[in-house]
Amino acid sequence: MATKPSIPKGTRDFSPVEMAKRNYIFDTIRRVYALYGFQQIETPAMENLSTLMGKYGEEGDKLLFKILNSGNFLSGVEAEELNGEGTNKLAARLCEKGLRYDLTVPFARYVVQHREELTMPFKRYQIQPVWRADRPQKGRYREFYQCDADIVGSDSLLNEVELMQIVDTVFSKFGIRVCIKINNRKILTGIAEMIGAADKIVDITVAIDKLDKIGLEKVNEELAAAGLSADAIEQLQPIITMNGSNADKLSTMRQVLSASEIGMKGIEECAFVFDTLQQLGLKNEVEFDLTLARGLNYYTGCIFEVKALDVQIGSITGGGRYDNLTGIFGMPGLSGVGISFGADRIFDVLNQLDLYPKETITGIEVLFVNFGATEAAYCMSLLTKVRATGIRSEIYPDTAKMKKQMAYANAKQVPYVVLVGENEMNEGKLTLKNMTTGEQQLLSVEEMIAVLRS
């Protein structure tokens, strides 16, 4: 066992400093969710594969981590099944369980399973790791945390408004300047209807998104290359070139989509969200972005994505409304809307911009130096008093050389150390040393507590 042990690729250990930063992120999000009336739930890391399979597309099924059945896992498996490649189909014969791939499908499963206990609308948040057998690369991990909030059982647009307020509050607390981009699937459907090419909607949003980079002419060339008719491209011109305020853009869309009932519905939904948010006043910018499509095809209404303004990084938060997520588990007709903060990317942004508050790192406030058994016994009873006041503190457990103990204090970035020798013991006092200024004071334990408290 001479080789250094390691962990599976794409996974991470978190050191005390990293944990302190991550807890700051999770606690901030958690508190804002609770402020808006969301309640926490947790679901098991393992779900039945029947719950997970078929929910994330064929590619997603491959990326599920599957857990080998316990005991004789070949029992009931025929020899010819084993006579080839290890495929997804065979995997489903050897494995009944898999690790959760996101928090949305387990949440839908939770709602259906516990429907009798729940009062609708049900507002839940959930902060847990998920696992994907993706190829690991910079910023992409096989184990990562999601921080989701969803409301199910209400189709009120006030939910969309509140989720945007949550986004605004969370990023204001972090000190990260963001742009909140909003679109609506119904608008995209309306556009597809209008030009008679429902299957081209992704090509269209991708092409429009390039306008700033490649110019109108090239955008139109790309649309033609994607198979759109000259007529359809002509109809798209006002959309591609629209600009101005959100209200201006929505006004353009109203004209273009006037014949599409669903398109107009999407526009009115967006208009309500923008108007209400404007009345309430957000700290961050909100932008109607027609090119926002979001990959997951269960979205049916408003969709949103958040971009950091001061760091080059992908979307750091996203979400949207879905009208039939629980339908796959036999409970149709339940509308929901949700949001997911990307904790790992937020961690990177906070690091890059150096935005962690100083008090995030909550190590000990004072270290008692250990000069020997008698002094240590004296210090232990002082420590009991200090800790009773809630001050995080410790004694160096061994009677080591002063230099080693001071190196320990520095490594832990301790602001104060306590020195107790014969003099201090005779006087019933202690010496408190400020590690930043080097200043030393002879104090009673009560005086020391007062200094640390101030």
Added chain:
Amino acid sequence: MATKPSIPKGTRDFSPVEMAKRNYIFDTIRRVYALYGFQQIETPAMENLSTLMGKYGEEGDKLLFKILNSGNFLSGVEAEELNGEGTNKLAARLCEKGLRYDLTVPFARYVVQHREELTMPFKRYQIQPVWRADRPQKGRYREFYQCDADIVGSDSLLNEVELMQIVDTVFSKFGIRVCIKINNRKILTGIAEMIGAADKIVDITVAIDKLDKIGLEKVNEELAAAGLSADAIEQLQPIITMNGSNADKLSTMRQVLSASEIGMKGIEECAFVFDTLQQLGLKNEVEFDLTLARGLNYYTGCIFEVKALDVQIGSITGGGRYDNLTGIFGMPGLSGVGISFGADRIFDVLNQLDLYPKETITGIEVLFVNFGATEAAYCMSLLTKVRATGIRSEIYPDTAKMKKQMAYANAKQVPYVVLVGENEMNEGKLTLKNMTTGEQQLLSVEEMIAVLRS
């Protein structure tokens, strides 16, 4: 998909109320760990099987959840390997990774892998789930949380003392009365040496443990049946019948084990821990219990276990000193001592004794009733002010019947609701209803905030 979805047996969903209770448990333990200078780390759910296998005995290897390799998992596996039962050996060919079984082995792996970054002594705590393919039964789950703290790189007994102070503090905060039982593996080794039967030490502790129930004569019969010589049984008599204070018992042990160097060392270690704890003063009882053996054979010094006094349940916390845990990963000679709180059993004890503080359940403090679009818009701007003060609050998102909204308020156990109709809007006020007393007050939003704050 008509059948109700379910979760794998032995796993659990946690509802908002259960989460609030669990967070109370974890936060209490976490704060006390931090108070004593322990720092949090986290390790991945998945470890390489090479890290986990062989660390928990043959039975433990079977209880590891193994993760099927991604892609073609049969690649490189010969046909004849598949030509029989699905054994542990074949599993290791199909799976490179497994779910962590406890927090101790991943911690040892962490220390060795990150040795260059760590300053010794290293005090870490870790609160994460672990997974075991055990047969599920009442109170035993396949996914459960461990809450561990360990110090490595120090052999000072002050660490043992502080861990006992932590136990005392945590259970005092919970309001659970406990007995802390302490023994020392060196004492057990000394006894085995003395009677020349090292392999009989478990039989001996089990038999002695029954003294109260079956009496001395039967204990001696059991010892004989276990294969101990008449001479050995004779030598054990003072130990079996010893009683009195911890000091009395240690005094008896000193006489009996005077010829055993290792036994005397164990006694002195215990004596130091008991004496120091007595000087510092604990709220709970500490007992020298010779029958305490603890199953894990990596312990080498003090071992401890905690029993609840007012509930019939197994040990709710345990731990001990180990001298060579990192040796298996190529880093010998590092002594450590640790403790593990059993969160699931503590959850059960707190439930049985109904000891959760009222403020544990942190739902919303006020619900705004929704009488229509205009009233809701007015309420949304009030809500923004209320939330800015940190008061957890929400508006019922839909314009539903009053009865339905009140049922929602009751289900969420909301202490106050706000009613806003035409009158309130005209006056720029709101009606606050106390859900316990039924009392209603017409207030400005500032006055309402003051009421909720008081």
